[in-house]
Amino acid sequence: MPDPYSQITTVAPGILDVLIKAMELRAADPRSQAIRKVFLSLVDLPDAARVLEIGCGSGAITRELAHLPKVAEVVGLDPSPVFLAKARQLAAGIANLYFDEGDARSLPYADNEFDLAVFHTCLTHVPGPEKAVAEAFRVLRQGGHLAILDGDYSTTSVAVGDHDPLQACAEAAIAGLVNDRWLSRRLPGMVRSSGFHLQRLDSYGYLQADSPDYMLTLVDRGADILVNSSRIDSALADGLKKEARRRAESGEFFGFIAFTGLVARKPPL
Numbered sequence: 001m002p003d004p005y006s007q008i009t010t011v012a013p014g015i016l017d018v019l020i021k022a023m024e025l026r027a028a029d030p031r032s033q034a035i036r037k038v039f040l041s042l043v044d045l046p047d048a049a050r051v052l053e054i055g056c057g058s059g060a061i062t063r064e065l066a067h068l069p070k071v072a073e074v075v076g077l078d079p080s081p082v083f084l085a086k087a088r089q090l091a092a093g094i095a096n097l098y099f100d101e102g103d104a105r106s107l108p109y110a111d112n113e114f115d116l117a118v119f120h121t122c123l124t125h126v127p128g129p130e131k132a133v134a135e136a137f138r139v140l141r142q143g144g145h146l147a148i149l150d151g152d153y154s155t156t157s158v159a160v161g162d163h164d165p166l167q168a169c170a171e172a173a174i175a176g177l178v179n180d181r182w183l184s185r186r187l188p189g190m191v192r193s194s195g196f197h198l199q200r201l202d203s204y205g206y207l208q209a210d211s212p213d214y215m216l217t218l219v220d221r222g223a224d225i226l227v228n229s230s231r232i233d234s235a236l237a238d239g240l241k242k243e244a245r246r247r248a249e250s251g252e253f254f255g256f257i258a259f260t261g262l263v264a265r266k267p268p269l
């Protein structure tokens with residue numbers, strides 16, 4: 001099954017609702033917030049900065065960016081009109097925040113418009129990410145920054161031992177929801193080839209054990225993918241989902257994804 005995010009404009013409304021809930025859930029998780037706090041503190045912004053979030057989804061991260069010190073204006077861009085409608089609704093009342101429809105590989109902006117371009121869990125879903133990075137370079141001012149935070153999804157694990165059947169759900173979820181799970185490993189070379197100077201490359205552990213609400217959505221979506229691809233029947237899928245919840249309730253659940261954070265700079269004149 002192909003990554004739904006990579007062809008988001010063709011996805012059924014019911015699935016878009018599930019994706020919106022998962023994006024908002026993950027963004028609200030204190031552990032993911034803590035990772036972003038450290039990551040974004042590494043970016044040196046000028047006063048009155050103009051910021052672009054590429055692949056903003058329902059705008060959870062765009063809203064955070066709008067409240068960063070020194071930020072004058074934030075624009076969130078996404079190809080999905082449904083995500084953008086939700087993003088506008090959730091951002092009502094935030095004055096310095098706008099949303100545009102568009103594709104990362106062909107940005108609807110002039111050269112040198114932004115001080116910071118952010119890809120937050122976006123590039124792993126975009127076929128042809130090199131083009132998106134090159135577009136970010138084009139729309140950034142000289143000296144502007146690129147900030148990429150994305151899952152190093154090959155590390156995704158919910159196993160607590162060898163041959164743990166829940167791991168099959170995590171594997172199916174990543175295979176079905178992420179266009180390129182290995183992208184993190186190629187990002188440094190990719191941004192350098194586009195002309196950026198690499199400033200930071202870091203790994204952040206995202207661990208959910210108590211209240212693993214986001215990781216449970218991955219188990220559920222993986223189990224559903226296994227049913228839809230006729231690998232298991234729905235009774236087994238229900239059993240796997242129940243087992244994940246049993247572990248969560250008894251304090252035995254362990255879910256982990258490493259995230260890669262990269263900060264790069266378009267060389268000043």
Ligand SMILES: C[S@@+](CC[C@H](N)C(=O)[O-])C[C@H]1O[C@@H](n2cnc3c(N)ncnc32)[C@H](O)[C@@H]1O
Pocket residue numbers: 005006007008023024027054055056057058059060061077078079080083102103104105119120121122125126
């Ligand atoms: C996992 S979501 C992340 C959304 C948001 N950045 C967040 O972290 O909450 C991936 C986003 O990438 C967007 N996307 C997929 N293909 C894209 C493309 N070609 N250009 C721009 N965004 C794209 C999807 O529509 C989706 O909103």
